[in-house]
Every structure is written in structure tokens, then in C-alpha cells.
Amino acid sequence: MSDAKLRDLQAFLVVAEEQNFTRAAARLGVSQSALSQTVRALEERMDMPLFLRSTRKVSLTEAGERLRALVGPAMEEIRQGLAQISALRGRPAGTIRISADEYAVRSVLWPALPAFMASYPDIQVEIATDYGLADIVGQRYDAGVRRGGLVSKDMIAVRIGPDIPMVVVGAPAYLERHARPRHPQALIEHNCVNLRLPAQGYFAWSFRKGAKEHRIKVDGQLVLNSLLQIVEAALAGVGLVHVPEQLVREHLDAGRLLEVLREWRQTYEGYHLYYPNRRKSPALALLVEALRHAP
Incomplete structure (x- = not known):
């Protein structure tokens, strides 16, 4: 098969994954x-349509589904094989595709990546920021990064980050206008900024004090899908927010934000990098080690 035809099949697979020509x-x-x-x-050569197109969505026809099922695994084997062969040159190479949520990128991936990429200039890292629980096998990611409790049991998981204490914070101006909550249940009387997750809906606010755990359904005027935007909303005095403590540490130290319900802090298990139960590429193996030993 010619290089051009291989590139056409690779283009087909990327459109099938993204279901969108612009992103692909x-x-x-x-x-x-x-x-x-x-x-x-490609459709003309095969004499059949591979995609159903509309103004908003692209989906596979039956023929397209069959082609993806046949070609996808073969292309993945080729990619893995080329990565392993590249390692024989003494200069590891290849592309590592990772799915991670926004805070994982900021707190555990980015601190290690500049030095890693400088050490291995032939390795390309592609990160897709996603708060949903992506199917890394179906979407052909090499690995994912999620909190330990969210990783499927059929994956190999490597701890790469510390535990994550959560805090409820608000701007001094907001807390001057509203009484500080003394119990998580009092949050129902406050304007709380919600995080909406793609598949799970609103992120539940969870609290723990000793053996007692509370999950509170909060409400408010503003709903966002980015933790960084949520912090900006808190700084603007919009309401209370529930975020990782590290994300707002500098604002707490500077007095731009104040913590409430400190004695009810919930702590989540730290981030893990996970991948399917198969031999990982040399490039991914190097990245795993870099993340495990990152400061």
C-alpha cells in the first residue's frame, strides 16, 4: 500500500474519532x-459513503464502522511498531496521546513536561483536556490521568500526584455581604458557583468531618466547566466555590480569598496515570518514569 493511501486511512480514522472535520x-x-x-x-475509491454529514455532526455509515473496525487496530500496531523501532536508534521518538482533566494538566503533567520534552526532542506529547471519563482505548489515547478512585480496574495505574485537599472559598467582599456557613448544609443559602461535568452533570460538593461525610447539592447563578474560570468567579465576588486547595493557595495567602468550613475539608486520592493492560511504547514508559519522579 502506498504512503498516500496510508495517510488517507489515518485521516479517515481521525475524523471517525473526532466526528468533526474542523477538530480532525x-x-x-x-x-x-x-x-x-x-x-x-477515499469514498470515491471505495465506491461507497463512509460518513453521514450534517451541519452539526459527522457520523459513520455501516461501511465506515466496518472500515474503522478493520483498519483501526492495524494502524495502532503500525504506530506502536514504529515507536519501538525508533527507540533502537538511541533517540526515543513517537507521539504520546493523553486524556486529562484541566487541573491534572496544571498540577501534575505540566510541572514535568518542559524538562521531559527537552530531554527527548523526538517525542511529541498531545494532551486532550477533558473532565469526562474518556474511553482511552476506544478513542485511541495512550494513557489517561484521573484521580485514583476514578480509574477503571482493568487498567494499569501509576500514582503520579499527592492527595488533593478541597477547600470552599469566597472573596472577602462576598463574605461581608453573607454570613459565613458553619455547616455544609448552610451552603444551600449561598450563591455557589457550580462545575458541570460532561457526563456526570454537576460536580457534587463533598465534605468530611471525622467519620461523618456530607454530599451537598448546591445552587447558584453561575455554572462553568473550567476550574480556572471558577476561581476567577470567586475572585470577582460572585459566590462560594469548591476547588483544590493548591489551585487557590496564593490567593488565600494574599487574602484575596478566604476559606470557610475548614474543619469539613474533603481530601481526594491523588492523580494516577493509567493505560491499557498491554505493553506500553518506549516513549510512554519514559514519560511514566518522568512523572513518577517529578518534584
Whole structure:
């Protein structure tokens, strides 16, 4: 098979994963029109449609589903094989695709990545920020990063981060206008900024004091899907927020935010990098070690 046909099949697989030509073109580093022409030429050669297209969505036809099932595993084997062969040169190479939530990228991935990439210039790292529990096998990620309790039991998991204490904080101006809550249940009387997760809905506010644990359904005027935006909302005095303590440590030290319900702090198990139960590529093995020993 020619290199051009292999590239066409790779383009087909990326569009099938993204279900969107714009995102697929960005991943492949080509224009949307060029990608559309590539897929259309592949469909013409096969004499059958591979995608159903609408103004909002792209989905696979039955023929497209069969092609992905046949070609996807083979392309993955080729990718893994090329990565292993590259390692024989003494310069590890290849692409590592990782799914991680926003805070994991900031707190455990980014601190290690600059030095890692400088040490291995032929390794490319691609990170997809996602608060959902991505199917890393189905979406062909090499690995995912999630809190320990969220990792599926059929995955190999490596601890790469410390436990995560959560805090409820608000701006001094907000707390001057509203009485400080003394118990988690009192949060129902406050304007709380919610985090909405893609699959699970609102992120539950969980609290622990001794053996007692409370899960509170809070409400408020503002709902966001980014922890960094939620911190900005707290600084602006919009309401109370529930976030990892490390994310707001500098604002607490500077007095820009104040903590409430400190005695009810909940602590979650730290982040793990996880991957399917199969031999990992040399590039991923190097990244795992770098993350395990990061300061």
C-alpha cells in the first residue's frame, strides 16, 4: 500500500474519532477543505459513503464502522511498531496521546513536561483536556490521568500526584455581604458557583468531618466547566466555590480569598496515570518514569 493511501486511512480514522472535520483537521495539521477532499477521494475509491454529514455532526455509515473496525487496530500496531523501532536508534521518538482533566494538566503533567520534552526532542506529547471519563482505548489515547478512585480496574495505574485537599472559598467582599456557613448544609443559602461535568452533570460538593461525610447539592447563578474560570468567579465576588486547595493557595495567602468550613475539608486520592493492560511504547514508559519522579 502506498504512503498516500496510508495517510488517507489515518485521516479517515481521525475524523471517525473526532466526528468533526474542523477538530480532525486541527489534529492532522491540514486545512478543513483539504481533509474533506481526502475523505471524499477515499469514498470515491471505495465506491461507497463512509460518513453521514450534517451541519452539526459527522457520523459513520455501516461501511465506515466496518472500515474503522478493520483498519483501526492495524494502524495502532503500525504506530506502536514504529515507536519501538525508533527507540533502537538511541533517540526515543513517537507521539504520546493523553486524556486529562484541566487541573491534572496544571498540577501534575505540566510541572514535568518542559524538562521531559527537552530531554527527548523526538517525542511529541498531545494532551486532550477533558473532565469526562474518556474511553482511552476506544478513542485511541495512550494513557489517561484521573484521580485514583476514578480509574477503571482493568487498567494499569501509576500514582503520579499527592492527595488533593478541597477547600470552599469566597472573596472577602462576598463574605461581608453573607454570613459565613458553619455547616455544609448552610451552603444551600449561598450563591455557589457550580462545575458541570460532561457526563456526570454537576460536580457534587463533598465534605468530611471525622467519620461523618456530607454530599451537598448546591445552587447558584453561575455554572462553568473550567476550574480556572471558577476561581476567577470567586475572585470577582460572585459566590462560594469548591476547588483544590493548591489551585487557590496564593490567593488565600494574599487574602484575596478566604476559606470557610475548614474543619469539613474533603481530601481526594491523588492523580494516577493509567493505560491499557498491554505493553506500553518506549516513549510512554519514559514519560511514566518522568512523572513518577517529578518534584
